[in-house]
Amino acid sequence: MGSQSTAKTIFLLASMVGWLIVGAALMYLFPLVADQLVSTELTHLWMENLSRSGYNPMLGFVGGGITLAVTVLANIIWYQRFQGKI
Numbered sequence: 001m002g003s004q005s006t007a008k009t010i011f012l013l014a015s016m017v018g019w020l021i022v023g024a025a026l027m028y029l030f031p032l033v034a035d036q037l038v039s040t041e042l043t044h045l046w047m048e049n050l051s052r053s054g055y056n057p058m059l060g061f062v063g064g065g066i067t068l069a070v071t072v073l074a075n076i077i078w079y080q081r082f083q084g085k086i
Helices: 006-037 041-052 057-081
Strands: none
Touching: 006 041, 006 057
16 A cells, blocks of 8 residues: 555545535535526425525535635645646
8 A cells, every 4th residue: 555645644634524515515505506496386485494494595605615715726736736737
C-alpha cells in the first residue's frame, strides 16, 4: 500500500465533508424543486405543511452555495499548488 501525507489526508476528509454538506443542501431543497417542477396539489400541500413547521429553502441555497464555492475553490487551489494539475 502506498502512503500519503497527513496534509493530503486532512484535505481529502475536509473535501468529503464539504461535498456531503452540498448533497444535504440539495436534499433539503428537494421539496421546493418538486413543487416548482411538478406543481400538483400534493406538492403544494407538502410545501404548505413544511412552511408551517419552519421550512426555509434559503438555508439550503445559502448554506449549500457557500459550501459548494468553498469546496470547489479549495479543490482548485489544492490541485494547482500541491498536485501540479489543472
